[in-house]
Amino acid sequence: MKWLALLLVPSFAFGATVVATFPLSTDTWIIRSNPYWWHVGDTVYGPRNLGTAQLNSAKVNIPIAYTVLRAGGYINMDLRLGGSTVGSFTIVGPVSVGTWVKSFNISPYKPSGTPEVRYYETNQVRSGYGSIVIGRTGGWIDFYTGGVGVAPASFGQIKALYK
Secondary structure, eight states: OOOOOOOOEEOOOOOOOEEEEOOOTEEEEEOOBBTTOOOOTOOOEOOOOSSSOOOEEEEEEEEEEEEOOOOOOEEEEEEEEEEEEEEEEEEEOOOEEEEEEEEEEEEEHHHOOOEEEEEOOOOOOOTSSOOOEEESSEEEEEEEEEOOOEEEEOOOHHHHHHH
């Protein structure tokens, strides 16, 4: 009988968090029914220093200053870096005033210089389902460069794999 010795140590592929204050009042805001977001193409963008490490996921913290987005209403939004869509998310009504938070994986992106960071609305909110106002201060995006955590396993769980 042969035995397989295996040592698993809980681990995490450590990375860094890159925080970008976004949006700012000094960014470029193009909103068809300013300040109400509900049209395809409503957007805000500006350059940000994101370092040089590859970015793999993001957590957007969007300041909602005003909302009348009803149940059934939604806003599809792209997160774009350097002109490319790296991820998308949906703000679903009803939503409250305050910081709206969403985490998601993004297409791996390796920044250089100060790429443009952009929110871009990709749908038209149906008539009667409302809109939101994104605050011009108080928002940020956490970008993560690390890998995926590895969950620890007990010796019993490992033995069960080899029965």
